[in-house]
Amino acid sequence: MTKKPDAIVFFDLDGTLFDSNIEVLPSSYAAIERLKQNNIIPMLATGRTPMEAAKLMKETGINSIIAMNGQAVIYEKEVVFTNNIDKNVITRLYEFSREKMNIPLSFYNYNKMRVSEINQATEQFYRSLKLEIPPVDDQIYLKEQIQMLLLLCEQGESPYREAFPELTFIRNTHYCVDVFNHGGSKGNGINELLKTKGFDNVPTYAFGDGMNDLEMFLTVDHPIAMANAVDDLKDKAEYITDNNDNDGIVKALQKFGLI
Structure with missing residues (x-):
């Protein structure tokens, strides 16, 4: 049986976990390691495929991903959901x-x-x-x-x-x-994950900056927008953190007591 985490944190990539140079800040690497130590699962939630994110996942030690805007879900290296197009x-x-x-x-x-x-x-x-x-x-x-x-x-x-x-x-x-x-989204992928793994009562957090993060924000318990996010997404956020170049990830994780 899969060990139930104390929380799950979903990270969009471009404009969020990635800075303006498409790199992960040192503070974010450290924060991801702290999350894992605290029995909190960090997950990517991105439009990219698992292949595109493979190098990043290896570097960060993240083994879970909501990929292709929710069309495939991999949790701790296990494929738990795919949404195939006819x-x-x-x-x-x-x-x-x-x-x-x-x-x-x-x-x-x-x-x-x-x-x-x-x-x-x-x-x-x-x-x-x-x-x-x-x-x-x-x-x-x-x-x-x-x-x-x-x-x-x-x-x-x-x-x-x-x-x-x-x-x-x-x-x-x-x-x-x-x-x-139609109906596929990061939010739908998250719901499929929670249902399949029996994680309905696990607190969920999400970081994002663009409109492909909207359904994710409407699904998780705590949506967190980057300062560089589009205004329509900020309107749906519980909290707006600093931007993706200025330690926005770690600042919000500290505010919510996750690290």
Whole structure:
């Protein structure tokens, strides 16, 4: 049986656990270690895949993640939930993207990343995240389950929302839009984790800065916004801490008595 933690803390990455240089502050590394010593589970809650976060998870000792905005949940290295997109829906979306929009796609599941093609939009997006471009395989969705897609574009997502009501489209960066099943979110992933592991009475905390953190903020007991967060997210926060470059993580964890 899984040992029940005294609390769970969920960390968004970009703009939150990561500073402006896409690095984790030394104070945050130390805080994560203190959390674990106090029987509090630190979890990433990100739009990124487990593969993209693997290096960070190894460096921080974090073994749990709400990945791809809640489409896959791994707790202490155990896959406890995936939210797979129907292959027929992906086929329609890929044809729409290729024939009408000329927008490349990324295909993500909890252990693989592939792209439909490599062009300027693809290179620009992965360069912005300091990541290597995944291999090209525009047929992977016919062979494996896919939990999230990306539209690699700076604009042009509006027609998709009308054409694909069964999917959710959230702009995550200037260069990409996250795509997943309607109703999927970081909040939904958290609920699936708590239900599956029997953690309904475990106190939950979350740090975030963007609108893909909104459902997470509405789900946890204690939502904490970074000072650099968008105003609409700050409106839903119990507490607003310092920014991601100025020890905002450790300051809030101390305020709530978690470390």
